[in-house]
Amino acid sequence: MGRKNTSFRQTKTMMLLLFLRCRVASLGGRRTFASVANGRFRSLPTVVKASGIEAQKGFLEARNLEKAVGAVHRDGLVVVEDVISHDVLNQLNKKMVQDARVLQGRGEDGPFNYNTGNLQQDAPPVAEFFNPAIFTNPIATQITTAVLGPRPKWTFCSANSAMPPLPGGEPSRQPVHSDADFKHPDHPFALVVNVPLVSMTPENGSTEIWLGTHNGTGVDGQEGAHGERASGRIQEDLLAQRRAICPPSQPVVQKGSIVIRDLRLWHAGMPNLSKEVRVMLAMIHFAPWYRNPMRLEFSEDIKPVLEKLESEGRLGLEVPVDWVTREEALKTYLNRGFGNSYDFDQTP
Ligand SMILES: O=C(O)CCC(=O)C(=O)O
Ligand SMILES: [Fe+2]
Numbered sequence: 001m002g003r004k005n006t007s008f009r010q011t012k013t014m015m016l017l018l019f020l021r022c023r024v025a026s027l028g029g030r031r032t033f034a035s036v037a038n039g040r041f042r043s044l045p046t047v048v049k050a051s052g053i054e055a056q057k058g059f060l061e062a063r064n065l066e067k068a069v070g071a072v073h074r075d076g077l078v079v080v081e082d083v084i085s086h087d088v089l090n091q092l093n094k095k096m097v098q099d100a101r102v103l104q105g106r107g108e109d110g111p112f113n114y115n116t117g118n119l120q121q122d123a124p125p126v127a128e129f130f131n132p133a134i135f136t137n138p139i140a141t142q143i144t145t146a147v148l149g150p151r152p153k154w155t156f157c158s159a160n161s162a163m164p165p166l167p168g169g170e171p172s173r174q175p176v177h178s179d180a181d182f183k184h185p186d187h188p189f190a191l192v193v194n195v196p197l198v199s200m201t202p203e204n205g206s207t208e209i210w211l212g213t214h215n216g217t218g219v220d221g222q223e224g225a226h227g228e229r230a231s232g233r234i235q236e237d238l239l240a241q242r243r244a245i246c247p248p249s250q251p252v253v254q255k256g257s258i259v260i261r262d263l264r265l266w267h268a269g270m271p272n273l274s275k276e277v278r279v280m281l282a283m284i285h286f287a288p289w290y291r292n293p294m295r296l297e298f299s300e301d302i303k304p305v306l307e308k309l310e311s312e313g314r315l316g317l318e319v320p321v322d323w324v325t326r327e328e329a330l331k332t333y334l335n336r337g338f339g340n341s342y343d344f345d346q347t348p
Contacts, residue, residue: 042211043249045259046071047079050139055083058138058314068260069146072191076214076262079251083139083258084195088131093197095124097277099334100161111338114174114230118205118269119161120339123281125329127301132309135283140193140258141316144285147188152285153318155294156342159281162205162272171271176210176239176248180264181232182345183219189290190263190344195281200253204274210248210266218264231340234266242266263344284344285317291346295320299329 048068054060060068060080071078103110103119111120123129135157144152165171179192200206213234221238224231250270253259261267263284272278286292300323309315324332 041246042075043247045077045079045209045211045249045251046075047081050080050082052082054139058142060139060142065142065146068143072143072147072188072260072262075211076265077209077211077259078143079253079257079259080139080143081254081257083137084133084256086255088133089195089197089255092123092129092131092134093279095129096121096159096161096197096279099124100163100277100279103161103334104163104166111336113160113269113339114177115172117163117165117169117172117271118174119163120337121159121161121279122157122333122336123159125157125297125302125333126299126326127305130298130302130305132305132314134195134281136306136309136315136317136319137193137195137258138314138316140260140283141285143260144191144193145316147191148285148287149289151288151316151318152191153288153290153292153320154283154285155292155296155320156282156284156344157296158336158339159279160207160269160339161280162269162278164272164275164277171273173208173271174269175230175233176208176266176268177230177232177234178213178222178264178266179232179339180344181219181222181224181226181340182343184264184345186215186218188214188262189287189346191285192261192263193281193283193285194259194261195283196253196255196257196259197279197281198276199255200251200278200280202250202252202270204276204278205270205272206250206253206278207280208248208250208268208270209261210242210246212246213242213266214262214264216242216264216266226343226345227341229338229340288318292344293347294342294344295322297322297324297329297332299324299326301326
């Protein structure tokens with residue numbers, strides 16, 4: 001009797017899943033999700049653990065690389081743990097936390113994304129803070145190269161800082177959005193390399209992620225035009241449909257990890273309920289064929305660092321840079337735009 005009940009329940013669950021899958025697959029005129037069509041649903045990200053030797057060499061062996069590349073294609077995101085040493089992260093974090101408080105003090109005039117609790121914040125673009133283990137991490141580049149093609153183009157270098165509210169302020173979440181708020185290819189063309197400077201948890205505002213949505217509805221499913229502060233918002237009916245078959249998650253991401261996310265993936269910055277600033281760097285690697293004219297702006301004392309990496313065959317990236325003096329770099333790096341003011345679109 002018990003077994004009969006169980007199998008009846010299983011059958012009912014299967015039928016419900018099938019029904020939901022068909023519902024989504026038949027959404028009038030709208031593209032469906034690859035992960036739905038393949039019948040694979042997961043809310044939590046694949047975590048690849050780099051071995052000590054892999055981290056030291058800056059190179060994943062074949063099995064781990066396969067796992068990472070598979071997750072990026074299937075889910076639009078992978079976490080690779082134990083890639084960056086904590087000492088290296090701590091030095092940058094100390095400076096960026098101070099800078100974050102400066103930006104937070106600018107309130108509504110600051111470079112906030114969707115709400116003032118989430119700041120677009122560049123790292124100081126000068127040599128003493130430019131550690132290649134962070135900014136041109138070879139394992140990150142190995143994965144982005146495997147997905148996008150040889151020598152991805154690195155043209156965006158910034159961070160998202162989830163801020164504990166100021167006294168009297170209320171924590172708030174971002175709307176679920178895609179950073180690809182323009183008509184874009186329906187295959188991978190840009191990957192965001194996120195490097196959290198501290199462990200990310202639901203308490204300090206770990207990003208909410210909607211796995212498998214990178215190959216979904218494109219710009220048709222969004223609200224808010226490019227250039228607006230709140231562009232790229234996913235329509236409510238699509239969120240409800242997706243939630244019913246695969247709810248989002250807010251994973252714990254250990255310090256020392258890198259997160260590689262398809263630019264198209266639905267996600268949302270979440271409130272920071274802790275007392276500490278949570279900085280998460282964001283470097284974007286574009287496919288070599290993708291025609292985006294953006295350039296980085298760095299102090300000229302970083303030039304020899306990149307040239308050395310390149311001459312040793314350890315860069316693996318195209319890096320178009322406007323070089324400026326140290327003085328200029330330090331004067332201007334906290335005066336850059338909010339996230340959606342950047343144009344990630346390509347020329348025809
Ligand atoms: O800070 C985060 O966790 C995500 C922020 C974000 O997605 C954005 O500002 O576009
Ligand atoms: Fe975003």
